Amino acid sequence: MLSFADQGYNFCSLAVGTSEDSKTWACQTRRMVSLCSFLLTECNYSQERIKDVIGVNALLLRILIVLTDPKSWKIITNENFEDAETAKKIIIQFIGSCKSGYYSAVRRYIKTLTKHTDERLVITTSAVTLALRPFHVKQPAFVDDNQPDTNLAVEEYVSLILTIPRLVCYLPSALIRALKHKSILMPSFHTILVKLISYFLRPINFFLKSQIGCRENWLTSFKSLLLFSTN
DSSP states (O other), X not given: OOSOSSTTTOGGGGGGSOHHHHHXXXXXXXXXXXXXXXXXXXXXXXXXXXXXXXXXXXXXXXXXXXXXXXXXXXXXXXXXXXXXXXXXXXXXXXXTSTTTOHHHHHHHHHHTOOOOOHHHHHHHHXXXXXXXXXXXXXXXXXXXXXXXXXXXXXXXHHHHTTTSTTHHHHSOHHHHHHHTSHXXXXXXXXXXXXXXXXXXXXXXXXXXXXXXXXHHHHHHHHHHHHHHHHO
C-alpha cells in the first residue's frame, strides 16, 4: 500500500491527485488518527485484550508516521512535492485539533505506563514521534486555506504532554533527548510565553477598554450638553 512505486497502487498518490482524491485522503487519514487515539486509550485493559490492541495500534502509528513524512513516500517527485507537504500539514492540523483527541489520548497512555515491554516501547516511541511532528513543519508567515495552520498542535503538546507529572520517568532515554532538543524546546517556550503574556495582558486590556468606554460616554455627554446650550 505504501511501498509501491506505482501511483496506481500507492495510497499516498491520493494526496497528490485530483481534488476528489485529496478529499478521500483527508477523510481516510482522519479516520486513522481517530482510531489511533481510541486504541491508545484502550492500552490499559486486560492482558488478553491488550495483545490485539497493541499490535494494531503499533502498526497504525507506524503508518501515520510514514504519512506525515512525504520524503519517505515512493511516489514523490519534484512536481508533486509541494502538494505532498500540504497533505502532510492537513494530517498534522487534524492531529492537533480537539476533534482527533490525539494528544489527550497520548497523555492518558503515558500515564498508564509502568514498564517498557518491547511492544509497549514501539507504541511509546511511535506515539511521541507523531506528537512531535508539528515541530518539524515550517510554518509560513501567513496561513491561508491552502496552507493549514499547525500551531494548534504545538499548543496541544505543551498543555497536554509537557504537563504530565514525572514525564521523563515514563519515557526511554532516546525520547527524552529528542524532547530536550532545541527544535522542540524553543517553540514550546515560545508558546508558553505567548500564553503567559496573553493571560497577564487580559486585565490590562479590560481596563483600557473600560477607560475608552468611559471617555466615549463622557464625549457623548459633552456633545449633548453643547447642543442643548446652543438651542
